[in-house]
Amino acid sequence: MPRRKKQYKSVTGMTDVLPEQQPWWEKIESVTSSIANFYRFSKISTPILEEEELFVKGTGKTTEIVEKEMYILKTKGGERLVLRPEFTPALVRSYIENGMEALPKPVKLWSMGPVFRHEKPQKGRYRQFHQFNFEVFGDKSPIIDSLLIHLFFNFLLQLGLKNWHIEINSIGCRECRPAYVKVLKRYYKKKISKICPDCRKRLKKNPLRVLDCKEEKCQRVKKLAPKIIDSLCSDCDEHFKAVLEFLDESKTFYFLNPYLVRGLDYYTKTVFEFMPGKEIGQGNRMSSLIGGGRYDLLIEELGGKPTPAIGGAGGIERIIEEMKEAKKETKPLLKKHAPSYKEKPIAFLIQIGHLARKKSLSIIEEFKKNKIKIAENLGKDNFKAQLQIASRAEVKFALILGQKECLDDTIILRNMETGIQKVIPQADIFQEIKK
Numbered sequence: 222m223p224r225r226k227k228q229y230k231s232v233t234g235m236t237d238v239l240p241e242q243q244p245w246w247e248k249i250e251s252v253t254s255s256i257a258n259f260y261r262f263s264k265i266s267t268p269i270l271e272e273e274e275l276f277v278k279g280t281g282k283t284t285e286i287v288e289k290e291m292y293i294l295k296t297k298g299g300e301r302l303v304l305r306p307e308f309t310p311a312l313v314r315s316y317i318e319n320g321m322e323a324l325p326k327p328v329k330l331w332s333m334g335p336v337f338r339h340e341k342p343q344k345g346r347y348r349q350f351h352q353f354n355f356e357v358f359g360d361k362s363p364i365i366d367s368l369l370i371h372l373f374f375n376f377l378l379q380l381g382l383k384n385w386h387i388e389i390n391s392i393g394c395r396e397c398r399p400a401y402v403k404v405l406k407r408y409y410k411k412k413i414s415k416i417c418p419d420c421r422k423r424l425k426k427n428p429l430r431v432l433d434c435k436e437e438k439c440q441r442v443k444k445l446a447p448k449i450i451d452s453l454c455s456d457c458d459e460h461f462k463a464v465l466e467f468l469d470e471s472k473t474f475y476f477l478n479p480y481l482v483r484g485l486d487y488y489t490k491t492v493f494e495f496m497p498g499k500e501i502g503q504g505n506r507m508s509s510l511i512g513g514g515r516y517d518l519l520i521e522e523l524g525g526k527p528t529p530a531i532g533g534a535g536g537i538e539r540i541i542e543e544m545k546e547a548k549k550e551t552k553p554l555l556k557k558h559a560p561s562y563k564e565k566p567i568a569f570l571i572q573i574g575h576l577a578r579k580k581s582l583s584i585i586e587e588f589k590k591n592k593i594k595i596a597e598n599l600g601k602d603n604f605k606a607q608l609q610i611a612s613r614a615e616v617k618f619a620l621i622l623g624q625k626e627c628l629d630d631t632i633i634l635r636n637m638e639t640g641i642q643k644v645i646p647q648a649d650i651f652q653e654i655k656k
């Protein structure tokens with residue numbers, strides 16, 4: 222009898238993207254680069270293989286990813302390498318290694334590619350999946366948190382997706398988190414018989430993670446657990462309130478989830494997730510579409526200068542599944558959002574004072590709707606510094622917004638070549654620029 226030939230299959234949890242599926246991927250790629258272009262992020266690509274230690278230190282020794290899910294390989298030379306399980310520590314490594322610390326802040330980077338986690342495969346959960354990542358290095362102001370969340374908000378809207386919601390929380394900092402962890406441990410110790418064996422271990426190794434457990438009995442215990450927002454120090458509390466205020470201002474709707482902690486160790490202050498379903502509890506809790514947060518200590522921990530940072534990543538496969546469910550046409554959008562990296566912004570928005578900074582978000586949004594590129598540096602509020610950046614960006618106009626202009630719905634339009642300025646109603650910005 223002739224021997225039957227072996228039929229090779231793709232590795233468990235890793236799938237082919239066949240030609241007929243490519244339009245969905247192209248659409249995501251094109252919307253990502255158009256969003257990156259509008260918000261002025263620069264693209265970066267890093268190798269898939271990195272040193273194991275980078276993630277042990279960066280992602281965290283006691284996280285599920287590092288404890289159970291990394292693909293580790295030992296080279297002939299004895300090095301221990303891993304297939305990256307996420308981008309963030311690798312992007313920080315590259316930022317430090319390539320001298321980007323010397324660049325004017327913030328440094329905004331985006332990237333896209335495969336990541337690998339040895340999880341139990343199921344719908345929406347793969348061992349090789351793809352992420353798009355947006356990271357902002359060097360700006361600690363809360364408006365940056367809101368702007369980044371708003372960027373992802375726009376991203377999903379631009380894909381035509383509607384069935385999702387944002388969950389947000391603050392997990393405090395080195396100063397205030399330890400006190401919360403104590404209170405949390407005390408609460409859970411009283412309920413020790415009611416939680417799963419994994420959570421009993423978590424309580425010792427990484428207590429915050431008990432709030433992340435999907436077991437039904439642990440979910441019941443969580444319902445009355447102390448909330449971290451009640452333990453925030455004044456700095457984290459003010460930061461969080463300001464993030465929410467800016468989100469309200471830019472009409473980025475969100476749900477507060479006091480138990481959102483995220484599964485990676487580097488986060489400080491704001492954390493967020495974009496979940497399927499219209500509100501908390503409606504979609505599958507296992508499958509966030511996008512997740513991220515602030516990580517003000519990571520760059521220093523990985524050998525860089527103390528530098529605040531924030532970022533987030535979305536899972537392409539999960540988003541495509543949502544798009545397929547929403548049964549959206551792909552072709553018209555493909556054309557509409559074709560990237561245009563080379564276009565320079567025409568204007569730079571200078572804002573002075575809290576009110577102006579808040580108002581800036583809706584002005585930027587209007588520019589986006591009108592497809593006119595505008596640059597900004599919302600982390601800065603010094604007039605001179607912003608004017609210098611505007612001049613370096615070689616824009617035609619600077620739009621200057623202060624307290625007075627906010628109150629009477631005007632804005633100052635400055636011709637950067639001639640230095641001539643005039644006050645115009647905010648409603649006339651586009652007409653004036655087009656002139």
Ligand code: HAM
Pocket residue numbers: 306307308309338340345346347348350351352354355356485508509510511512513514531532533534535536537538539
């Ligand atoms: P993450 O929440 O682990 O965060 O992953 C981000 C996204 O990747 C998730 O929201 C989900 O869409 C997708 N994802 C995660 N695991 C899988 C899987 N097994 N199969 C399919 N999709 C998956 C991070 O990776 C952080 N680095 C995000 C970040 C960037 N934080 C700050 N900057």
